[in-house]
Structures are given as structure tokens and as C-alpha cells.
Amino acid sequence: MKIKEILSAQRTISFEFFPPREADGVAGVIDVVQGLRRFNPDFVSVTYGAGGGTRAFTEEITMRLQRETDLNVMAHLTCVAQSRGEVHGVLERLADAGIENVIALRGDRPQNSASLELGDDEFPHATDLIDHIRHHFDFGIAGACYPEGHTESASMDSDVGYARLKQDLGAEFLITQLFYDNAFYYDLRERAAAAGITVPVIPGILPILSTPQIRRFTSLCGATIPADLDAQLERFADDNRAVREIGIEQAARQAEDLWANGVPGIHFYVLNRTYSVSRILRNLNLPGHNDGA
């Protein structure tokens, strides 16, 4: 089913999983996804390795989830460091497998990429990929957007302007980058509305699991950690169990506030660690997304 149709009927809960580094990890990821089925997600997805190494595993897991479960599966696809023909080929395989939804992304050029320059035959931006998909396929299309602005953006205005272009070219909803202060999301929502964005903007939440990991993630994607949260993370930097509890409390508070403020859905970056997301969803206690525990 197209996710756009689900969003027009109800608010969604969705989960994003991570591909394994090695082929023998594929079955384990499928098990992790199965473990969260009891929360009845409206759709699930698997991050696509723009760097290259894990792309095949993402495709394999996405197709297996489509074939072997009744879950609504959204494929991630990045266009960086791949030719248009290669990207088109992936889209054909996804369509043949019956996948109905794709989140179209640019991705980040791998550090070890032979060329740091845009290739002649690459889609330069997610907007170009969205345009291509709209003209050649019948997928429901999503795009990414950034509550704190994308790291390469000239300004917050230009960033939201490109989010608007994603909508104009065919994106039916947007999912945000992670953030730890809901004020950034509410500000984006206002700026998006002012820029004429009418499609749902689903907030993405990543429950913190470890201090070094979240510092690495946020520095890569340009998100900030509020000072009081950062102080707690610093204090328990050597105690991952304590940090996981801090992460659960933070994400539960964020999710509760977002839901109360009318978000169209919440997308959880699960990172294949189901414990935190399970606790957060039990805390939210949403009809239809409660495992009864």
C-alpha cells in the first residue's frame, strides 16, 4: 500500500533498520524486524549504504521483508556514486519485487570514493532522483528534510526551498533527520508551511545508545545535543546501560510531546536495538501500537 494513503487515514509509527556489514548478518536483521512486529508498524525500512559495501544487503533484506512478511516496506535508495543506469536498475528490481514505496536520497559520497567530484552520469541531488522516479515508475515517494538544516545548505531558507522542490517533483511525504530538541521540528514545520509544503513531515527519532556513538552521528549530520543532555551523556560516558536509560527517557519525552502536538507520525531509527524503542512505545501507549506488555 502507498504510505501516502496510510497517512491520509491515520498517524503512523515506522521503524528504520540498519543493514549488516556481512552477508551472514542478513538473517539476524530480519529477526530484529520480526521482533518489533508486535508493535504493528505502519511501515518499515532499511538504510541504504551510500558508501557501497552494504547496498546489496539492504536490497536483499528489503525484498525478503516484502516477500516473507505482511509488513509495508519502504525501500531506501541513494544516488551518490552510482550511475543513473545502476540506480534505474535497482528501481526496476524493487518494482518487480512488488515494493510500493521508496525514499529517494542523495546520500554522502564515500570517503574512499575514487572521485570526490560528481560523476557525469550521476543524479546530482535527491530532487533529480525524485523526478526520475516520478517519470518512470509508480512508487509512492518520500524525501529527507532537516530540522537544523543540512550541513551543506547555504541557509535554512534554501534548505526548506529544496524540501519544497522535493514535494513539487513528486515527494508525497518527508521524514526528518534526527534531532534532540523538538523546538527544531516545530520551527521546521512552520517554515515548511510558510514555504508552501503541504505534505506530511514525519519527525525521525533516534534513541541514544552510547555517548561516543551519538556524538559521532550528530557531528556527521549537523544535529545538536542540548547542553543539559550532553552533560548527562558526558557524566555516564563509560556506562552504556545508564546512557541507554537516558536515551529512552529523552526519546520518550520527545515522542510524547510530538504526538501531543499533532505530528503525522513518528519514524524511529532503531539501529537494530529493539529494547529502547519497545520501552518508548510502551510508554506512549498508542492504540494499535501497543504490544500489551
Ligand SMILES: Cc1cc2nc3c(=O)[nH]c(=O)nc-3n(C[C@H](O)[C@H](O)[C@H](O)COP(=O)(O)OP(=O)(O)OC[C@H]3O[C@@H](n4cnc5c(N)ncnc54)[C@H](O)[C@@H]3O)c2cc1C
Ligand atoms: C529520513 C532520512 C533517511 C536517510 N536514509 C539514508 C540512507 O538510507 N542511506 C544513506 O546513505 N543516507 C541516508 N540519509 C542521509 C542522507 O543521505 C544525507 O543527509 C545526505 O547528505 C543528503 O541526502 P538528501 O537526500 O537530503 O540530499 P539532497 O536533498 O540532495 O540535499 C543535499 C544538499 O543539497 C541541497 N539541495 C537539494 N536539492 C538541491 C538542488 N536541486 N540543487 C542544489 N542544491 C540542492 C540541500 O539543501 C542539501 O544541502 C537519510 C537521511 C534522512 C533524513
